[in-house]
Amino acid sequence: MPASLRVCSTPGCPRLSRETQCDEHRRASVRERQARRTRARGNDPRTIKRVLGRDGWACVVCGAKKRDVSRRDPTKRVSLQAAHIVAVEHGGSDELSNLRTLCTDCHHEEHHG
Structure with missing residues (x-):
């Protein structure tokens, strides 16, 4: 059974998603995490x-x-x-x-x- 829809965990975002964040904010989080790792190295x-x-x-x-x-x-x-x-x-x-x-x-x- 698929996970139920819930509101994106990013403050102020009303989008529904099966994940913790909506697609847009999840992609942005991944990009920022990769950028932080790159700068740290x-x-x-x-x-x-x-x-x-x-x-x-x-x-x-x-x-x-x-x-x-x-x-x-x-x-x-x-x-x-x-x-x-x-x-x-x-x-x-x-x-x-x-x-x-x-x-x-x-x-x-x-x-x-």
Whole structure:
């Protein structure tokens, strides 16, 4: 037997739903939850864009720019990443002052030697 209809749990919303929230508010809640998780992991696109822009859209170690040929694999192109100077697990933060632009090659070398 299907669940009975009830009023959406979002304050002021009169819509009826079989879930706790109506479809519109449930989708909005999911989007907001995903956005919070993204920001919490330091992957906020606005922050990444600020770091890359500040660093001239080039790797601060080797100077590679986006779409240059990869040093490790000449069949691939470089992509740029905002990388922590001091890792979060070692007390670093997601502040702009603790982030720098690295190409995938330099970022890999930093972590794997």
